[in-house]
Amino acid sequence: MEHQKNINTSFDTILDKYGTCIFKGNEEIGTLLKRMEELSDKTFSDITSAEGGKKLYWVDFVQQGGGVLGYALVGYTFVLEYVGIRFLKLAGTSAGAINTVFLAAIGEKNDPKSPELYDMIFNESRFDVKGFVDTKNILLRQLILRGKGLVMNFLGISLVLLLLMLFPLPWLSHVGNEGKVVYGIFTVVFLLWTGYLILLIRKFATNQFGINPGDKFEAFLERELAGFGITSQEELDDKAKLKFSLNIADKSYTAAGKSTMRLNLESEDVLRTGYDVLKTDYSFVTTDIYNKCKVVLPKEVNLYFGESEAAKNNPAQYVRSSMAIPFFFKPKIFETYTEKVEQDGSRSFLWEIWKGIDREDVKSYGIMIDGGSLSNFPINLFHNSEISVPRFPIFGVRIIDERPVERAVRNGIETKANISFGGFIGQMIDTIRNNEDNSFLAINPFYKKYCISEIRVYRTEISWLNFNLTSKEKDALFLEGVEAALEFLEKFDWKEYKIQRQNIK
Numbered sequence: 001m002e003h004q005k006n007i008n009t010s011f012d013t014i015l016d017k018y019g020t021c022i023f024k025g026n027e028e029i030g031t032l033l034k035r036m037e038e039l040s041d042k043t044f045s046d047i048t049s050a051e052g053g054k055k056l057y058w059v060d061f062v063q064q065g066g067g068v069l070g071y072a073l074v075g076y077t078f079v080l081e082y083v084g085i086r087f088l089k090l091a092g093t094s095a096g097a098i099n100t101v102f103l104a105a106i107g108e109k110n111d112p113k114s115p116e117l118y119d120m121i122f123n124e125s126r127f128d129v130k131g132f133v134d135t136k137n138i139l140l141r142q143l144i145l146r147g148k149g150l151v152m153n154f155l156g157i158s159l160v161l162l163l164l165m166l167f168p169l170p171w172l173s174h175v176g177n178e179g180k181v182v183y184g185i186f187t188v189v190f191l192l193w194t195g196y197l198i199l200l201i202r203k204f205a206t207n208q209f210g211i212n213p214g215d216k217f218e219a220f221l222e223r224e225l226a227g228f229g230i231t232s233q234e235e236l237d238d239k240a241k242l243k244f245s246l247n248i249a250d251k252s253y254t255a256a257g258k259s260t261m262r263l264n265l266e267s268e269d270v271l272r273t274g275y276d277v278l279k280t281d282y283s284f285v286t287t288d289i290y291n292k293c294k295v296v297l298p299k300e301v302n303l304y305f306g307e308s309e310a311a312k313n314n315p316a317q318y319v320r321s322s323m324a325i326p327f328f329f330k331p332k333i334f335e336t337y338t339e340k341v342e343q344d345g346s347r348s349f350l351w352e353i354w355k356g357i358d359r360e361d362v363k364s365y366g367i368m369i370d371g372g373s374l375s376n377f378p379i380n381l382f383h384n385s386e387i388s389v390p391r392f393p394i395f396g397v398r399i400i401d402e403r404p405v406e407r408a409v410r411n412g413i414e415t416k417a418n419i420s421f422g423g424f425i426g427q428m429i430d431t432i433r434n435n436e437d438n439s440f441l442a443i444n445p446f447y448k449k450y451c452i453s454e455i456r457v458y459r460t461e462i463s464w465l466n467f468n469l470t471s472k473e474k475d476a477l478f479l480e481g482v483e484a485a486l487e488f489l490e491k492f493d494w495k496e497y498k499i500q501r502q503n504i505k
Contacts, residue, residue, distance in 0.1 A: 065094025066399035067464030075481025078114040093371035097322035104240035211329030221316035234311040244278040285371030304334040321368035455486035
């Protein structure tokens with residue numbers, strides 16, 4: 001419990017390193033520290049509390065996934081927390097799920113978490129990014145960590161060997177005995193390489209189509225969560241799932257149970273529908289490809305575990321299932337729960353109620369892969385149709401790792417975009433995997449305009465699967481998150497937010 005006793009809640013280390021940063025294009029505004037200090041006087045929510053003489057503003061917070069680009073999410077969170085923003089409900093997918101679980105687990109609910117998170121991810125003894133590539137195949141590990149990544153390295157080696165076999169080695173075989181020997185050696189090398197690829201493909205299938213077991217990543221999560229006093233879902237629920245009741249007389253919310261937290265409601269009309277109850281929560285999104293559905297954990301954990309078993313589960317396995325990048329990590333396997341449970345006064349089979357899947361069609365286990373396969377930005381989890389005038393805003397942050405395509409215009413007419421085959425496949429996959437999130441935002445454009453910030457990590461030119469990050473690259477990602485948060489908060493207008501939110505039907 002070492003970390004639990006010595007959680008870092010001071011921003012000094014981060015400020016000492018980045019406080020004097022001035023972002024390109026915003027030189028006239030001033031340093032990072034100056035811009036954050038100026039934001040400290042803004043209002044961000046009607047749900048507030050006081051801590052050490054400083055007013056805190058409470059919001060819901062959803063974070064998108066993006067592999068190792070998640071360093072940027074910590075930079076984004078740092079700015080929010082420094083200006084006094086704290087989190088009620090949290091949700092995230094993949095890298096967003098990682099940040100979400102630690103925001104839920106670290107310290108007390110009103111403590112800033114980003115200083116401890118920063119210490120963690122910049123300390124290689126705690127957060128060994130390279131170590132998360134835990135395949136036992138040494139060659140595969142090197143191909144992942146070196147050069148342009150596994151796929152490009154494999155394609156590059158295969159293409160070079162193939163071209164050599166086609167030309168000039170056949171010609172060289174006709175130039176004396178030495179040429180024949182060289183040709184023979186390369187032929188053997190080419191055949192060995194081809195055989196090795198076939199062997200890898202066969203082993204790939206027996207390992208649930210995942211290169212890395214993901215065991216070291218899950219062990220990292222368990223170790224760090226244990227340091228914050230969390231070894232089970234029940235323990236995390238006690239800390240992060242609170243329910244508050246409203247005292248109308250003094251416009252305050254008091255937490256039920258062991259918590260002594262007290263929040264204030266700064267609203268003229270405290271009798272609005274839905275204002276009487278306030279909750280905090282956390283959610284991770286994963287995808288069950290065997291039962292063909294999106295799963296929100298721990299909300300839907302009883303699809304796989306009984307109540308008593310679920311309470312003992314380590315939340316690390318939920319996050320591990322959310323970040324199981326297809327092919328890169330092995331899927332997480334959960335046995336499905338096929339017993340009837342008490343639901344709304346009767347005993348029911350949850351797969352039928354929650355997912356619309358008949359009992360006989362449910363597989364005996366679920367194959368869980370990266371939640372981003374279906375929902376990489378689950379902001380729809382926070383939409384409350386019963387609320388017209390919000391008490392607090394929803395903040396969402398997306399990681400944009402693809403540079404915007406510049407429109408080609410000729411004689412005043414936009415021409416068709418030239419796209420490579422790889423780009424075509426990538427766009428097709430992105431369209432499918434973001435369909436649910438984008439459909440929700442298309443129906444509710446309010447969220448895109450007033451709630452969502454975009455971290456432009458494409459400017460760093462860092463791949464989301466680069467597990468060999470340098471300190472300079474980590475800094476670059478962190479600062480992209482910082483800059484995105486500054487720009488969003490400087491434009492944010494809480495009064496305008498409340499007015500426009502009423503237009504959602």
